[in-house]
Amino acid sequence: xxxxxxxxxxxxxxxxxxxxxxxxxxxxxxxxxxxxxxxxxxxxxxxxxxxxxxxxxxxxxxxxxxxxxxxxxxxxxxxxxxxxxxxxxxxxxxxxxxxxxxxxxxxxxxxxxxxxxxxxxxxxxxxxxxxxxxxxxxxxxxxxxxxxxxxxxxxxxxxxxxxxxxxxxxxxxxxxxxxxxxxxxxxxxxxxxxxxxxxxxxxxxxxxxxxxxxxxxxxxxxxxxxxxxxxxxxxxxxxxxxxxxxxxxxxxxxxxxxxxxxxxxxxxxxxxxxxxxxxxxxxxxxxxxxxxxxxxxxxxxxxxxxxxxxxxxxxxxxxxxxxxxxxxxxxxxxxxxxxxxxxxxxxxxxxxxxxxxxxxxxxxxxxxxxxxxxxxxxxxxxxxxxxxxxxxxxxxxxxxxxxxxxxxxxxxxxxxxxxxxxxxxxxxxxxxxxxxxxxxxxxxxxxxxxxxxxxxxxxxxxxxxxxxxxxxxxxxxxxxxxxxxxxxxxxxxxxxxxxxxxxxxxxxxxxxxxxxxxxxxxxxxxxxxx
Numbered sequence: 001x002x003x004x005x006x007x008x009x010x011x012x013x014x015x016x017x018x019x020x021x022x023x024x025x026x027x028x029x030x031x032x033x034x035x036x037x038x039x040x041x042x043x044x045x046x047x048x049x050x051x052x053x054x055x056x057x058x059x060x061x062x063x064x065x066x067x068x069x070x071x072x073x074x075x076x077x078x079x080x081x082x083x084x085x086x087x088x089x090x091x092x093x094x095x096x097x098x099x100x101x102x103x104x105x106x107x108x109x110x111x112x113x114x115x116x117x118x119x120x121x122x123x124x125x126x127x128x129x130x131x132x133x134x135x136x137x138x139x140x141x142x143x144x145x146x147x148x149x150x151x152x153x154x155x156x157x158x159x160x161x162x163x164x165x166x167x168x169x170x171x172x173x174x175x176x177x178x179x180x181x182x183x184x185x186x187x188x189x190x191x192x193x194x195x196x197x198x199x200x201x202x203x204x205x206x207x208x209x210x211x212x213x214x215x216x217x218x219x220x221x222x223x224x225x226x227x228x229x230x231x232x233x234x235x236x237x238x239x240x241x242x243x244x245x246x247x248x249x250x251x252x253x254x255x256x257x258x259x260x261x262x263x264x265x266x267x268x269x270x271x272x273x274x275x276x277x278x279x280x281x282x283x284x285x286x287x288x289x290x291x292x293x294x295x296x297x298x299x300x301x302x303x304x305x306x307x308x309x310x311x312x313x314x315x316x317x318x319x320x321x322x323x324x325x326x327x328x329x330x331x332x333x334x335x336x337x338x339x340x341x342x343x344x345x346x347x348x349x350x351x352x353x354x355x356x357x358x359x360x361x362x363x364x365x366x367x368x369x370x371x372x373x374x375x376x377x378x379x380x381x382x383x384x385x386x387x388x389x390x391x392x393x394x395x396x397x398x399x400x401x402x403x404x405x406x407x408x409x410x411x412x413x414x415x416x417x418x419x420x421x422x423x424x425x426x427x428x429x430x431x432x433x434x435x436x437x438x439x440x441x442x443x444x445x446x447x448x449x450x451x452x453x454x455x456x457x458x459x460x461x462x463x464x465x466x467x468x469x470x471x472x473x474x475x476x477x478x479x480x481x482x483x484x485x486x487x488x489x490x491x492x493x494x495x496x497x498x499x500x501x502x503x504x505x506x507x508x509x510x511x512x513x514x515x516x517x518x519x520x521x522x523x524x525x526x527x528x529x530x
Contacts, residue, residue, distance in 0.1 A: 034047060111139050116236065276327075277306065277369065302316075308506055386399075393417065
């Protein structure tokens with residue numbers, strides 16, 4: 001079997017290898033033409049001349065396979081000088097190294113109509129496909145492209161146990177009635193992509209199940225479900241296009257969406273939000289899902305307590321995901337578009353909103369909720385919108401949104417102001433002031449519980465310096481300030497939700513959703529009437 005036939009065999013088996021081909025030689029080179037296959041373990045088929053130059057090519061080929069990138073290497077058969085190989089021949093050689101057998105692994109759990117269509121689409125796109133199921137009839141070879149690996153188990157869990165899932169695998173779960181068993185096993189793997197076909201209602205049920213069996217929030221947030229892009233897909237073939245579009249977005253670290261909506265080209269879609277707390281995050285998610293390009297600005301060390309649903313937290317952690325939308329810390333204005341290109345929401349430490357002049361957003365939304373105006377003016381953007389007390393629509397901004405709970409929550413005011421700040425926290429299960437934790441003195445915050453913990457009245461929640469802060473009532477820790485922040489006496493440092501296990505600290509609140517919808521309405525109204 002010649003070297004090219006062996007290369008074709010390795011390629012068909014999706015075994016990683018490199019092909020080295022002599023491009024150019026001069027002088028006394030060991031060979032003037034030739035090819036060599038190099039496997040990832042360093043084993044070779046063929047030769048490019050032997051000696052130190054060949055060892056160098058093997059080393060470079062192994063590195064090229066690891067990086068999945070071709071390269072050209074040069075060597076001089078001399079003892080010294082640039083590219084010297086420690087040889088006495090005196091010639092030179094240039095070798096091109098290309099890599100093969102690196103088709104990304106697409107693993108389909110469930111062999112029904114949807115995954116059959118996904119397999120066909122994935123085959124055309126160059127994926128190495130494996131399908132797993134517990135029903136032999138579903139795995140009939142005629143249902144899948146040539147070369148598909150078929151895995152049959154006594155149960156779906158047994159079939160999954162036979163799979164080889166790595167950090168570079170793309171997994172799509174689409175089963176009839178076994179999605180609970182499938183996701184419970186798959187979510188614990190470090191796959192590059194895990195997609196789960198399920199309705200929005202079923203997603204919540206499955207995710208709650210995962211939390212109950214001890215799966216971390218980070219793992220759960222990494223699951224793409226409902227799966228695919230929202231393109232109105234109904235048939236298996238349409239769903240497959242939607243799913244593979246999302247797979248390619250992750251594989252290529254791309255933004256997704258319409259290219260014509262690139263914020264460099266179409267600034268009509270660009271929104272800057274001042275603040276990145278829980279309400280601002282709810283607004284950002286609604287605008288992002290509506291197709292707008294959203295940028296948030298914050299203080300360098302945000303003092304938000306609802307950290308699990310606040311994009312401000314990425315200024316501490318780098319990246320934060322809320323309801324499937326990821327925000328990333330922008331180190332400077334120039335990195336904002338790079339983050340937007342990846343389909344994420346950039347958060348920039350820019351307390352004064354100085355970068356509005358550089359980005360030229362169509363809309364600025366003040367979502368700081370400081371109960372007073374901290375510098376927002378009508379000339380920050382063609383359309384400025386503010387949330388809550390402290391703003392006069394028609395003077396400070398073009399519109400202001402009512403944030404006080406009650407009948408008028410979310411009301412849009414185009415001339416005038418909202419109701420004054422009552423100073424009373426929202427009523428949850430009959431508790432207002434009682435559920436809020438405040439610093440008893442100035443000092444550094446130290447946490448003794450974490451978000452989502454269930455506590456009893458009197459439990460130690462935190463310390464400010466050496467002073468303990470105890471739970472005023474039983475419930476779930478829904479809000480808690482970041483460890484290590486310095487606070488002043490009376491500063492809000494936490495929040496206990498008296499509903500306990502029934503509370504939800506991982507999703508956007510009803511209040512944030514209502515306000516987000518009003519911001520979107522105000523933006524569309526202002527733009528249509530400008």
